[in-house]
Amino acid sequence: MIIEEPRKPARTTTEEKILEVARKQFLNKGYTATKTRDIASLAGINLALMNYYFRSKENLFEIIMSEKIDELFTGVLPVLNDTQTSLEEKLVLLSEHYTDMLLRSPGLPIFVLNEIQKNPERFGRQIRFKTEVMRSEYIRQLAEADPNNEPVSHLITYLGMLIFPFFMKPVMQATGALREDGFSAMVLTRKQLAPIWMKNIIGIS
Amino acid sequence: MIIEEPRKPARTTTEEKILEVARKQFLNKGYTATKTRDIASLAGINLALMNYYFRSKENLFEIIMSEKIDELFTGVLPVLNDTQTSLEEKLVLLSEHYTDMLLRSPGLPIFVLNEIQKNPERFGRQIRFKTEVMRSEYIRQLAEADPNNEPVSHLITYLGMLIFPFFMKPVMQATGALREDGFSAMVLTRKQLAPIWMKNIIGIS
DNA sequence: GTCTATAGAGGGATAGAC
DNA sequence: GTCTATCCCTCTATAGAC
Numbered sequence: 001m002i003i004e005e006p007r008k009p010a011r012t013t014t015e016e017k018i019l020e021v022a023r024k025q026f027l028n029k030g031y032t033a034t035k036t037r038d039i040a041s042l043a044g045i046n047l048a049l050m051n052y053y054f055r056s057k058e059n060l061f062e063i064i065m066s067e068k069i070d071e072l073f074t075g076v077l078p079v080l081n082d083t084q085t086s087l088e089e090k091l092v093l094l095s096e097h098y099t100d101m102l103l104r105s106p107g108l109p110i111f112v113l114n115e116i117q118k119n120p121e122r123f124g125r126q127i128r129f130k131t132e133v134m135r136s137e138y139i140r141q142l143a144e145a146d147p148n149n150e151p152v153s154h155l156i157t158y159l160g161m162l163i164f165p166f167f168m169k170p171v172m173q174a175t176g177a178l179r180e181d182g183f184s185a186m187v188l189t190r191k192q193l194a195p196i197w198m199k200n201i202i203g204i205s
Numbered sequence: 206m207i208i209e210e211p212r213k214p215a216r217t218t219t220e221e222k223i224l225e226v227a228r229k230q231f232l233n234k235g236y237t238a239t240k241t242r243d244i245a246s247l248a249g250i251n252l253a254l255m256n257y258y259f260r261s262k263e264n265l266f267e268i269i270m271s272e273k274i275d276e277l278f279t280g281v282l283p284v285l286n287d288t289q290t291s292l293e294e295k296l297v298l299l300s301e302h303y304t305d306m307l308l309r310s311p312g313l314p315i316f317v318l319n320e321i322q323k324n325p326e327r328f329g330r331q332i333r334f335k336t337e338v339m340r341s342e343y344i345r346q347l348a349e350a351d352p353n354n355e356p357v358s359h360l361i362t363y364l365g366m367l368i369f370p371f372f373m374k375p376v377m378q379a380t381g382a383l384r385e386d387g388f389s390a391m392v393l394t395r396k397q398l399a400p401i402w403m404k405n406i407i408g409i410s
Numbered sequence: 411g412t413c414t415a416t417a418g419a420g421g422g423a424t425a426g427a428c
Numbered sequence: 429g430t431c432t433a434t435c436c437c438t439c440t441a442t443a444g445a446c
Contacts (some may be wrong), residue, residue: 014411021352028323029323030235030319031238032237032238033323036441037438045318045412047439047440047441048413048415048442049413049422051440052411052442053440056440057439065283070439092303094288107322110322113315113372114315115377116369116379117312117375118233118234118235120376120379122375123379124375124378125379128380129376129381129382133382150391150394152377152391156369156370157366157369157372157402160368163365163369164364164365165365167314167369168318170330171325172334174321174329175329175330175332175333176334177338177339178357187210188363190358197406200405200409203406239418240421242422253423254430254435256422260423264424274440320431
């Protein structure tokens with residue numbers, strides 16, 4: 001009879017602390033500008049210990065990157081694939097999902113898409129776009145609504161409505177066009193409007 | 206009588222060659238991942254000479270960055286401020302401007318917005334968003350069309366329609382969802398459709 | 411597991427000859 | 429203007445003691 005190993009709460013301490021710091025550093029500075037020394041010192045340890053847990057900077061980065069790609073893309077697959085919800089309901093769910101999530105992680109899209117662009121063949125494959133997204137219930141319903149619809153283009157349009165404001169956030173704030181709360185307010189209004197806009201565009205095709 | 210100095214074609218050679226290479230390197234790799242040694246060797250010279258022309262990497266970068274911000278943002282100000290064109294015409298002109306320009310420089314948006322995010326206070330000011338864009342004829346016409354319109358939000362929506370596909374390009378191609386010519390075709394179709402979509406959204410508000 | 415110390419490579423910048 | 433040689437700092441990674 002096999003006895004399960006009990007959870008070791010000790011392991012959460014240092015290892016998870018490093019991951020936590022690394023997440024923040026990579027997200028804010030990108031891969032090259034992030035220094036292992038900074039991660040170590042911010043985690044309250046030193047370089048050698050960081051390499052004891054994660055063999056290299058690259059390795060640590062791949063772990064974080066994989067997490068973040070999931071956060072940005074893979075997370076919505078259940079919504080897209082749900083056969084119980086209508087197209088209209090999916091539009092609302094997507095808007096809510098992205099708006100709420102990105103208000104918590106405004107820097108996520110620019111980080112992920114920038115690093116993918118610098119290394120497409122390495123990270124691109126993780127996004128099961130062709131297999132998972134293009135064959136989803138969402139795409140099927142889109143084609144059903146109007147056979148002339150170009151599904152990929154429409155998906156990009158909608159993601160743009162939801163995500164692009166977060167690309168512009170630093171610009172808006174640095175130029176003084178929008179303060180922090182002004183930006184949140186705008187995005188929350190858009191959360192309501194985006195599904196309506198998009199429904200209309202789909203109708204138009 | 207002042208005699209104008211003749212253009213010195215000699216100066217275009219080395220200095221412009223360095224700029225040309227630096228543009229490509231910074232654009233593809235970002236600031237930190239770009240190495241001055243690479244710029245020099247790709248320009249067919251050496252490090253010392255590069256520092257003779259441009260005092261430092263930072264200095265060279267600021268020049269390129271300034272150029273690129275202009276390319277992405279400042280370039281459309283004449284369109285936005287034209288009192289001779291209708292709102293509808295401006296939508297068409299913006300769509301044409303961005304689509305054609307970004308097909309030539311697909312990596313421009315992600316480079317500029319990523320570097321601005323890493324250093325907002327430094328580069329943000331160059332974009333005269335609050336003073337030039339927000340007081341433009343375009344914004345006035347938008348408010349005229351419907352007083353309930355939220356001009357900033359609508360501008361972001363439209364820029365998203367035109368620019369966001371280029372953020373997704375590496376993802377589309379790495380996942381095999383779209384080949385190179387498939388992407389161009391999609392974007393060219395969108396060039397026609399985006400103004401129509403947007404006109405409709407403005408009507409809805 | 412956690413540390414100190416250091417190897418080893420790479421990067422930006424400059425001195426100084428031509 | 430353009431080069432070679434080199435300084436000097438920073439960064440990643442590892443050896444080895446505790």
